[in-house]
Amino acid sequence: MSEHTSEHRTPPGLIHTYLAYDPKTFPSPTAPPPDVASAALDHMLTYGSLRHLSEEDLANAVKLDITQIAGLGPSLDALIAMLEERKRRILETYEVESALKDAQRRYESSTREARPPREHRDRFHSATRSQQIRDLERLYEDLRDDTSDFANDILRVAERLGDLYQVEQLLAGYTFTGTTRTDATRALELKEELESIDELLRQLKEALKNARLAIIDMDELARFASEEQMEGLAEMHERARELLRQLAQQQGLEESSRGYTLTPKALRLFQNRLLTEIFDSLQASRTGRHQGPIEGDGAVELPATRPYQFGDPASSMDVTQTFINAAVRRADEDSRAPRAGSGVAFGPEDIEIHRTRNNPRCATAVLLDMSGSMRFDGQYISAKKMALALDGLIRREYPGDYLEFIELYSLAKRRHISELPSLMPKPVTIRQPVVRLRADLSDPELPESQIPPHFTNIQRGLQLARQMLSVQDTPNRQVILITDGLPTAHFEGSMLYLLYPPDPRTEEATMREARLCARDGITINLFLLPNWSQSEEDIKFGHRLAESTGGRVFFIAGNDLSRVVLWDYVKGRRRILQ
Numbered sequence: 275m276s277e278h279t280s281e282h283r284t285p286p287g288l289i290h291t292y293l294a295y296d297p298k299t300f301p302s303p304t305a306p307p308p309d310v311a312s313a314a315l316d317h318m319l320t321y322g323s324l325r326h327l328s329e330e331d332l333a334n335a336v337k338l339d340i341t342q343i344a345g346l347g348p349s350l351d352a353l354i355a356m357l358e359e360r361k362r363r364i365l366e367t368y369e370v371e372s373a374l375k376d377a378q379r380r381y382e383s384s385t386r387e388a389r390p391p392r393e394h395r396d397r398f399h400s401a402t403r404s405q406q407i408r409d410l411e412r413l414y415e416d417l418r419d420d421t422s423d424f425a426n427d428i429l430r431v432a433e434r435l436g437d438l439y440q441v442e443q444l445l446a447g448y449t450f451t452g453t454t455r456t457d458a459t460r461a462l463e464l465k466e467e468l469e470s471i472d473e474l475l476r477q478l479k480e481a482l483k484n485a486r487l488a489i490i491d492m493d494e495l496a497r498f499a500s501e502e503q504m505e506g507l508a509e510m511h512e513r514a515r516e517l518l519r520q521l522a523q524q525q526g527l528e529e530s531s532r533g534y535t536l537t538p539k540a541l542r543l544f545q546n547r548l549l550t551e552i553f554d555s556l557q558a559s560r561t562g563r564h565q566g567p568i569e570g571d572g573a574v575e576l577p578a579t580r581p582y583q584f585g586d587p588a589s590s591m592d593v594t595q596t597f598i599n600a601a602v603r604r605a606d607e608d609s610r611a612p613r614a615g616s617g618v619a620f621g622p623e624d625i626e627i628h629r630t631r632n633n634p635r636c637a638t639a640v641l642l643d644m645s646g647s648m649r650f651d652g653q654y655i656s657a658k659k660m661a662l663a664l665d666g667l668i669r670r671e672y673p674g675d676y677l678e679f680i681e682l683y684s685l686a687k688r689r690h691i692s693e694l695p696s697l698m699p700k701p702v703t704i705r706q707p708v709v710r711l712r713a714d715l716s717d718p719e720l721p722e723s724q725i726p727p728h729f730t731n732i733q734r735g736l737q738l739a740r741q742m743l744s745v746q747d748t749p750n751r752q753v754i755l756i757t758d759g760l761p762t763a764h765f766e767g768s769m770l771y772l773l774y775p776p777d778p779r780t781e782e783a784t785m786r787e788a789r790l791c792a793r794d795g796i797t798i799n800l801f802l803l804p805n806w807s808q809s810e811e812d813i814k815f816g817h818r819l820a821e822s823t824g825g826r827v828f829f830i831a832g833n834d835l836s837r838v839v840l841w842d843y844v845k846g847r848r849r850i851l852q
Contacts, residue, residue, distance in 0.1 A: 319655050322698035349506055350482045353499060354475060360498060361471050364464060367452040370445055373461030377441045380458060381405075381434040388427035398428075407432055407439075440465060470494055542666070582625035592626040599624040637676040637746035638843075639739035640664065642697065643757035644683050646728030649699040653803050657756045658694050660836040664754075665691050667840055678742050684727050684763050684772060686734040688742075700727035709774040716768035729772045731763035733784040736791055736798070744794045752797040753825075754839060758805040759812040781815065788823045798825035801839060 390398040394413060401409035410432045417425050437458050444465040456464065477490045496504055579592045600620045640661055648654040661679055668675045679689045683700045703726045713725055736753065743751040760776035764783035773780050788798055802816045816827040830838055 319658050319695055320652070322696045349503070350478050353495070353503060353507070354478050354482070356503075357471050357475055357478070357498060361468060361475075364468060365448060365450050365452070368454045368456050368460075368464060369450050369452050370441065370456050370461045370464070373456040373458050374438075374441050374445060377434070377438040377458040377461070381431070381438050384427075384431045384434045388424070388431055390424055390427070394424070402431060405435060405438075407435055410435070437462065444468075471498070474498070578629045579626040580629055582622055582627050590628045592628050595626040596620065596624050599626065635674045635676060635746075635748045636672065636750040636752070637743050637748050638664075638668075638751075639678045639680060639743055639753050641680045641682055641686075641732070641735040641739060641753060641755045641757075642689075642694075643730055643732075643755075644681050644697055644699050645730040645762075646700050646702040647730075647758055647805055647807065648803075650805060653758055653805070654697070654699045656803070656835045658697060660756065660839050661694050662691070663836045663840055664843065667843065671844075676743075676746050676748075678739070680735050680738050682731060682735045682757070684725055684729040684731055684770070685722070686731055686738050688738060702728045704728075709772060711772040713770045713772075714768055715765075715770055725770070726772060729763035729774065730757060730759070730761050731765075731770075732757065732761040733764040733780070733787045736784070736787040737765075740787070740791050740794060740796060743791075743796050749795060751795055752799060753791060754843075755798060755800045756803065756835070756839075757800070758803040759808055760815050776811070781818075785819065785822055788819055792823040792825075798823045799842070800825065800827045801835060802827060802829050803835065804829075804831055 385402045388398065394417075397409070397413050401413060410428055414420070414425060414428045414432075417428075419425065441458055441461050444461055448468055474491065474495055481490055490507075492504070492508070495507075499507075579595055582591075597620075603621070603624060604619070642657050642661060644654060644657075648657065665677060665679075668677050679691065679694060681687050681689050681697055689697065709726075711726070713720060732755065735755070739753045743753070761780050761784045762774050762776050763770065763772050764780045765771070766783065771777075771780065791798055798819065800816050800819055802812065805812075813829075816829075819825065820827040828838060828842070
């Protein structure tokens with residue numbers, strides 16, 4: 275090595291640091307990409323469609339890694355530093371105590387110049403002494419002529435009082451240390467500028483966390499930033515949009531002129547995220563459960579063994595334990611009467627057979643209430659998330675199981691898994707406190723569109739579930755009923771009855787169908803969601819349904835529906851296998 279090179283050699287242990295580069299947070303090339311599919315599915319579960327999901331909405335919903343956009347971090351840091359410096363200079367330049375005195379003087383002057391009529395004089399003076407804008411507004415509203423001179427006086431006084439309020443807020447919100455005097459007008463300009471800077475700082479810092487550049491008010495930022503800075507930020511904004519489009523395509527979102535559409539790939543990614551969230555707190559209990567292909571039904575060997583019985587297949591023999599048994603028996607015999615030779619002879623008494631268990635299928639029908647009341651508190655979103663998670667669980671863990679979904683409203687319809695995200699609570703079309711309607715669905719001239727859709731027809735849903743489950747070749751059949759209250763619709767032959775408040779006639783028809791399910795060996799598990807209008811009768815109905823059919827009722831609060839349903843399914847599935 276030359277002498278010149280050795281003189282400029284970096285001393286051992288010295289680490290170079292570069293502006294806005296943090297080696298601890300540099301993204302791993304194997305790190306998973308941002309979850310775009312879940313953001314789109316969350317939007318669809320809420321609104322029932324992606325047609326309203328704009329590119330800006332998707333950008334706001336997705337957390338990007340800021341390091342994926344070259345130069346974005348340093349650019350945002352520079353803008354933040356520029357705004358903080360501008361704010362610091364304002365606070366160190368001005369004092370606003372003089373502005374407060376000026377605002378107070380203007381207010382008092384406006385009250386002296388006002389000429390209230392005799393009948394309103396006391397109210398006016400009381401309102402101005404207490405400095406209550408609301409009292410002035412009420413006085414203005416009570417005037418018979420809002421074009422009178424006194425009406426204009428009230429408006430002027432209220433405006434001056436509002437200015438006084440704002441200057442007081444400025445003093446309370448910011449600490450000024452400067453000496454440049456200000457009047458009320460200048461103080462209000464400073465207040466508007468400081469609040470704008472604070473809002474931009476909040477937006478920039480948020481964008482610094484997740485690269486959501488769409489949240490930045492570019493027009494407002496242009497008031498403070500240089501043209502060069504704005505051009506650079508606009509270029510990075512376009513890079514972020516292009517990255518988002520690429521991620522959307524990779525994760526199964528297809529963009530068209532009508533908006534984003536979902537593919538099965540996006541649905542699977544969303545289901546996996548739901549399952550991870552639900553079971554994450556129980557990872558320790560999942561030890562020994564390995565992901566892998568499942569080859570259908572059949573006998574599954576258990577670690578436990580038993581002695582051989584005539585007729586047991588040789589394929590179930592525990593070879594290791596059998597050999598140990600034979601060796602132990604030979605050692606015992608040799609201790610009593612030694613024999614020549616060292617071989618081990620096997621006998622029927624040595625053979626150990628693995629115990630086995632059947633792996634029967636489970637057939638399930640999920641009934642999702644989409645009546646009008648499910649809109650409150652977003653209950654319908656929890657129900658759809660549960661259904662998607664359950665489908666994902668069964669596809670991944672129990673591919674031999676049978677699963678169907680049924681939408682409940684004034685009628686009931688079988689729904690494919692691909693239709694679930696777009697299901698929405700039915701709009702309320704009748705608002706009378708008492709409804710007694712019936713419709714003959716055998717009438718070909720009666721379209722479904724004329725039937726009020728927002729009632730709850732549990733009877734028809736159970737009937738469809740029974741028809742689908744009864745033909746399944748398994749003794750393990752169940753209905754998972756997700757609802758928030760009593761049924762309000764039922765069929766009698768081809769006649770549909772819509773009855774509100776809930777009628778005993780509807781409950782009896784529902785119970786009759788539930789008993790037919792029980793007769794066919796179908797268990798009904800009712801998951802009752804809370805509702806603002808829920809009463810004691812809703813709770814009693816759940817108990818009556820469970821008791822009369824040998825099923826169960828679960829009372830769900832908060833966002834625990836997915837967790838409770840899936841854990842109960844897994845628990846029941848394990849009980850079948852034991």
